[in-house]
Ligand SMILES: Nc1ncnc2c1ncn2[C@@H]1O[C@H](COP(=O)(O)OP(=O)(O)OP(=O)(O)O)[C@@H](O)[C@H]1O
């Protein structure tokens with residue numbers, strides 16, 4: 001179980017303090033699929049990075065399976081079974097896709113077959129990619145899918161995906177949503193997926209709308225989705241007003 005208690009995060013810009021997350025408290029039970037959604041700049045990625053240990057909260061506490069992990073490093077949290085896939089994945093010159101999957105899995109002798117299974121789940125063919133370097137020669141969508149495959153290889157108890165749909169074509173997206181559904185069905189992991197996609201939101205046991213550094217709404221997808229759609233229509237005059245020719 002993941003528990004966030006009164007998490008706040010502020011930064012200083014000159015004389016001004018910017019409050020990016022404001023007193024967020026949240027519990028996520030094991031094997032749930034929870035989607036964080038909400039407007040750009042609302043604080044979703046910052047919250048995910050705080051859970052992974054990439055950002056240190058200004059105040060508050062994070063408990064993972066009852067253990068206080070607030071002061072633990074990224075590596076220590078990874079060892080405890082937490083993994084995070086970046087919204088914009090880093091590239092690693094000199095490291096091949098096979099190396100990345102091997103490192104992620106922790107199995108020095110990871111077979112080609114196993115690598116192939118991970119890559120297939122994100123719509124990539126192992127033969128084309130295994131020996132490629134994870135460098136700038138890969139397209140945005142390719143590097144994103146390889147990053148997601150490496151999270152699958154890590155096989156963590158808590159997997160956090162930051163906008164896995166970003167830059168991914170329709171065919172691979174369909175494969176990816178199947179993969180999320182399958183992990184969820186088999187109860188292998190708890191998943192937090194940050195997403196703006198209706199298809200992914202509809203998979204969630206619970207949807208948490210993060211806006212302006214707070215939790216604006218939370219509830220079942222069936223209840224929250226219509227509210228989000230109504231909100232977006234209400235918030236944008238271009239979508240609600242008739243345009244006269
Ligand atoms: N270190 C920082 N210094 C200044 N501002 C920051 C810092 N980190 C985050 N922010 C700001 O905090 C806000 C929340 O950022 P965050 O990346 O968490 O948003 P998000 O909900 O993931 O948005 P998106 O949907 O666009 O990915 C943004 O306005 C961002 O510019």
Ligand SMILES: [Mg+2]
Pocket residue numbers: 044045046087162
């Ligand atoms: Mg983000």
